[in-house]
Amino acid sequence: MDSRDLAAQRVIDYIEEHACENPTLAEISREAGYSPFYCSEQFHRIAGTTIRDYILKRRLAMAAKDLRETGIPIVEIALKYGFSDQSVFTKSFKRTFGRTPYQYRKHPTPLPVVCKKMILKPFKNENGGSFMSITKPYVRMEFIPEHKYLGVYKRSETKNGPVWPGHDCELTCGILSSLKDSDLDRIVTRFTSGWTWENGERSYIFGAGVPVDYRKEVPDGFELRGEFPGSYYLAFCHPPFDYLSENEGVIKAVGDMAWSFDPGTLGLEWNEEKCQDYERHYPEVVGYQILRPVRGIGE
Numbered sequence: 057m058d059s060r061d062l063a064a065q066r067v068i069d070y071i072e073e074h075a076c077e078n079p080t081l082a083e084i085s086r087e088a089g090y091s092p093f094y095c096s097e098q099f100h101r102i103a104g105t106t107i108r109d110y111i112l113k114r115r116l117a118m119a120a121k122d123l124r125e126t127g128i129p130i131v132e133i134a135l136k137y138g139f140s141d142q143s144v145f146t147k148s149f150k151r152t153f154g155r156t157p158y159q160y161r162k163h164p165t166p167l168p169v170v171c172k173k174m175i176l177k178p179f180k181n182e183n184g185g186s187f188m189s190i191t192k193p194y195v196r197m198e199f200i201p202e203h204k205y206l207g208v209y210k211r212s213e214t215k216n217g218p219v220w221p222g223h224d225c226e227l228t229c230g231i232l233s234s235l236k237d238s239d240l241d242r243i244v245t246r247f248t249s250g251w252t253w254e255n256g257e258r259s260y261i262f263g264a265g266v267p268v269d270y271r272k273e274v275p276d277g278f279e280l281r282g283e284f285p286g287s288y289y290l291a292f293c294h295p296p297f298d299y300l301s302e303n304e305g306v307i308k309a310v311g312d313m314a315w316s317f318d319p320g321t322l323g324l325e326w327n328e329e330k331c332q333d334y335e336r337h338y339p340e341v342v343g344y345q346i347l348r349p350v351r352g353i354g355e
Contacts, residue, residue: 063088064102065175067095071107072172075114078138081107103173113170116152117233119145123157124164124236130157166275167234168216168227176300191295193310195317198291198347203241204270204282205332207263209252212277219277221249221262223337231275232264239272241265250334250347261332287331289347290319299339306344314346324350 070087071079084107085095099107115137122133134145134157149157153167160167208228211220219228232246240246244265251258266272268283292314294306319325331349336342 060098061102061175063090063095064099067099067107068103068110068173068175071111071114075111075118076136076138078111102175110170110173112148113152114172115139116149117169117171117230119149119157120153120160120167120169120234123161124234130161133157164234164236165273166231169230169234171226171229171233173226191297193292193294193313195313196291196293198289199286200243200289200331200334200347200349201286202268202283203244203265204268204280205244205261205263205284206235206266206270206274206278206280207261208277209259209261209279209281214276216276221260223247223249223262225262228262228277231278235264239266239270241267244334248334248336250332252332253328258333284331287327287349287351289331289334289349290314290317290322290324292317292346292348293343294345295343296341297339297343303339306339310344310346314348317348319348319350320353322350323353325353327351 067084067088070084074083081092081096085092088095088099090098096107099110103110105113119133119137122128122136123130128136130145131142134142137145139145139148146156146158149155149160153160208219208221208225211218214227217227219225219231221228223229229247235246241264246264247262248264249260249262251260253259263278266280270280274280292310294310297303297306327349333349334347336345336347338344
């Protein structure tokens with residue numbers, strides 16, 4: 057793994073912990089172990105943005121969450137996230153999002169906020185060998201109540217840039233991050249990906265479940281689909297694992313089981329013409345899961 061990537065990730069992790077303190081370039085470069093000039097140059101090359109701009113965008117993202125989820129006075133939010141006063145905060149917020157903090161608090165529509173960047177990627181198993189520490193996946197039954205799905209179903213251009221269905225689309229993830237927690241489904245949560253089927257082919261999707269009475273604004277590039285009826289799902293699961301070294305092997309093992317499984321052995325059949333498949337990918341907490349809807353044969 058490239059030492060410069062490791063240094064860039066250390067910088068990002070440091071910024072995440074100290075963003076509210078407005079860390080200086082000298083402080084950040086010491087964390088990376090490089091000179092200020094080299095640290096700034098390499099961060100821009102690897103992360104695609106300047107350190108200064110990244111810190112500002114992360115502070116604004118954190119502040120936006122407080123605006124929509126809490127009743128903390130705006131002036132206190134401004135000071136909490138390192139702005140010298142409410143006026144400076146308001147100008148930065150409006151310049152970035154096209155509305156003032158007060159306007160956003162009154163009508164918290166989705167925003168293209170910047171999520172924490174992840175520079176480090178999982179290792180590739182280049183020699184085709186097995187991952188010896190991968191646990192054998194298992195299957196269980198789970199019920200998901202009726203819901204709608206607010207997500208990206210295809211790549212498209214928007215006024216804020218391109219969106220596509222994937223964890224690697226920063227704009228898609230940023231918009232999902234800006235949704236109010238109370239507007240989300242309890243089970244099909246924020247950042248839940250999955251698949252739809254058409255003519256026997258799977259298409260990848262990325263978004264969040266929302267209640268059936270959801271009436272909020274649909275962001276540009278997103279679609280609101282459903283109602284998807286309540287259904288039982290077969291959940292093909294792997295417990296928590298190390299993301300960097302085991303991700304590829306876990307996804308393959310669970311996928312091999314999920315996409316080849318015969319539900320008829322359990323007296324069931326797939327219910328994918330009415331419901332979507334879902335994917336949960338939270339390596340450190342849940343692990344990895346693929347969920348496929350089922351029903352009794354002939355129902």
